[in-house]
Amino acid sequence: MSSTPAYGSALPLPTTERRRLKWPKPSWGWASLPALLIVWCIAASQVPIYVLPQPWDVVAEGYRWIASGELFPQLGASLLREAGGFGAATAVALVLGLGAALSSGFRDFIAPLNSLFVSIPPIAWAPLSMIFFGIGYVSITVVIFISATFPMAMTIQEGALSIPAGQLRAARTLGASRAQLILHVYLPASLPFITTALRVGFSQAWRALVAAEMIGASQGIGWMVATGGQTGNTAEVLLGIALIGSIAWLMESLVFRRIERRYASWRGQ
Amino acid sequence: MENAGHPPSATLKVSALSFAYPGGAEVFDRLSFAAKPGEFVALVGPSGCGKTTLLNLLSGFLAPDTGSVSIGGADAAPENPALGYVFQTPNLFPWLSVLENIRFGLRMAGGLSVARQREQARHYLALVGMAETADLMPHHLSGGMKQRVALARTLALEPGLLLMDEPFAALDAFSRLQMNDELLRIWSATGPTIVFITHDIDEAIFLADRIVILGLPPDGIAGEVNVDLPRPRERIATRGDRRFSEYRSELTRRIGEIANQSGRNKKPIIHSGVQTDVTV
Numbered sequence: 001m002s003s004t005p006a007y008g009s010a011l012p013l014p015t016t017e018r019r020r021l022k023w024p025k026p027s028w029g030w031a032s033l034p035a036l037l038i039v040w041c042i043a044a045s046q047v048p049i050y051v052l053p054q055p056w057d058v059v060a061e062g063y064r065w066i067a068s069g070e071l072f073p074q075l076g077a078s079l080l081r082e083a084g085g086f087g088a089a090t091a092v093a094l095v096l097g098l099g100a101a102l103s104s105g106f107r108d109f110i111a112p113l114n115s116l117f118v119s120i121p122p123i124a125w126a127p128l129s130m131i132f133f134g135i136g137y138v139s140i141t142v143v144i145f146i147s148a149t150f151p152m153a154m155t156i157q158e159g160a161l162s163i164p165a166g167q168l169r170a171a172r173t174l175g176a177s178r179a180q181l182i183l184h185v186y187l188p189a190s191l192p193f194i195t196t197a198l199r200v201g202f203s204q205a206w207r208a209l210v211a212a213e214m215i216g217a218s219q220g221i222g223w224m225v226a227t228g229g230q231t232g233n234t235a236e237v238l239l240g241i242a243l244i245g246s247i248a249w250l251m252e253s254l255v256f257r258r259i260e261r262r263y264a265s266w267r268g269q
Numbered sequence: 270m271e272n273a274g275h276p277p278s279a280t281l282k283v284s285a286l287s288f289a290y291p292g293g294a295e296v297f298d299r300l301s302f303a304a305k306p307g308e309f310v311a312l313v314g315p316s317g318c319g320k321t322t323l324l325n326l327l328s329g330f331l332a333p334d335t336g337s338v339s340i341g342g343a344d345a346a347p348e349n350p351a352l353g354y355v356f357q358t359p360n361l362f363p364w365l366s367v368l369e370n371i372r373f374g375l376r377m378a379g380g381l382s383v384a385r386q387r388e389q390a391r392h393y394l395a396l397v398g399m400a401e402t403a404d405l406m407p408h409h410l411s412g413g414m415k416q417r418v419a420l421a422r423t424l425a426l427e428p429g430l431l432l433m434d435e436p437f438a439a440l441d442a443f444s445r446l447q448m449n450d451e452l453l454r455i456w457s458a459t460g461p462t463i464v465f466i467t468h469d470i471d472e473a474i475f476l477a478d479r480i481v482i483l484g485l486p487p488d489g490i491a492g493e494v495n496v497d498l499p500r501p502r503e504r505i506a507t508r509g510d511r512r513f514s515e516y517r518s519e520l521t522r523r524i525g526e527i528a529n530q531s532g533r534n535k536k537p538i539i540h541s542g543v544q545t546d547v548t549v
Contacts, residue, residue: 164360166356166358166360167360167362169330169347169354169356169360170354170356170360170362170419170422171362171373171377172347172348173328173347173348173352173353173354173423174373174374174377174422174423174426175348175350175374175377175378175426176348176373176377177348177377180377184373184376184377185362188362188364188365189362189364191364263364
């Protein structure tokens with residue numbers, strides 16, 4: 001045991017050290033939102049308020065919605081639909097994606113369906129869904145479900161197929177049964193891809209949700225934007241757009257990116 | 270080592286094994302050979318002789334067309350608990366720590382309590398000289414260290430037969446010498462039967478009791494050499510032994526003769542489009 005190599009040799013991370021010596025590269029990412037606001041202010045000062053209100057008018061509109069207790073039911077309705085459609089899509093996509101990775105027959109069967117559903121804009125299903133289920137929670141959730149399931153299933157399938165064959169062979173020689181292979185190798189090895197799929201699926205679902213709410217709903221953020229447009233209340237429209245953007249951004253950067261980063265260290269292996 | 274209770278080593282028996290890839294020429298025609306319990310057998314041969322195919326048959330990843338492979342009396346199957354397999358690449362699970370990688374097989378088998386599994390995993394991690402790395406993740410380790418962990422992961426299940434497929438081929442020359450020493454030390458402490466595939470003649474002589482030379486398909490075994498060098502073997506002394514260089518000359522000559530036939534009437538097999546390294 002005296003001949004074991006020095007462990008330290010593999011541990012230091014030379015790349016981070018080199019990076020520390022370099023002058024930090026300035027990033028201009030912080031400036032884009034202020035720049036947009038400035039352009040907005042200038043543009044708004046040139047036109048009447050009912051065409052384009054100033055940012056602070058939109059903030060005031062938001063305050064009015066909160067004060068009247070009207071905002072949170074709209075937000076709640078949208079988030080509830082998103083949760084239902086996205087949740088169901090996640091469960092089905094896991095089954096479809098892992099199933100397609102494990103069985104080449106099922107993969108061949110599902111491939112045309114995947115490309116068909118991915119190529120149809122989800123909002124095209126909205127009128128049909130509303131005829132089937134009426135205007136309300138179910139019809140919008142179904143549209144979200146259709147929009148998110150297939151991109152997620154494809155991402156999960158690709159991920160599970162990219163698991164190195166050697167790891168699967170190793171697991172089998174270590175005595176893993178087929179069920180254990182799925183639970184203890186396929187699933188953990190797919191986690192980085194599953195989180196990517198969740199991120200993709202959430203944003204797909206969110207877009208579909210807003211679009212569907214604009215077509216047929218009696219509440220929700222999409223409905224807010226649509227009624228604002230119909231009544232000529234541009235501040236309400238912009239408030240809705242700001243809410244849609246911030247929620248998508250919050251989920252993307254605070255939830256999904258963080259989970260993805262956890263797997264970054266071993267993802268390339 | 271205090272290993273009075275280490276598991277019995279298994280007999281490997283290959284009987285009249287024939288195999289052809291679908292639509293391809295015959296790779297093996299009624300191949301037979303055996304390894305005694307506790308024996309260290311090295312398999313060598315020129316490129317395309319079917320070494321990897323043979324390992325796939327021995328481990329049950331491929332099924333023979335006719336004939337049989339038995340390990341400790343049971344049919345060959347990847348899941349056979351008597352079988353341990355060390356691959357060319359470590360194939361560690363990157364989402365598990367070093368210790369959890371080694372515990373993987375014990376966890377699949379169940380039976381032992383988690384504490385006992387950890388204890389056994391630590392024992393084998395220490396055996397390969399890596400005790401300090403238990404809590405590291407595989408991507409923190411160098412290639413040689415990963416291969417040690419892979420070896421410990423296989424040994425933790427205490428297999429009676431260890432198949433090793435050019436396990437040190439990807440390592441640099443010095444790490445390889447070091448791993449050869451370590452492997453002999455570990456083998457003498459745990460005692461499984463070993464079938465070791467290599468294209469490195471020196472490595473085969475240094476490690477094995479017996480070297481089996483594979484001919485080109487479908488010839489099967491072209492010859493055997495019993496390595497009559499004293500154990501324990503020493504890195505310098507053993508390689509400096511006069512008989513060591515005699516074995517080397519003999520093996521080089523015999524494998525060279527086989528390789529030369531390939532231009533005339535025999536075709537080497539190419540599996541999955543990847544040719545293994547050129548021998549000799």
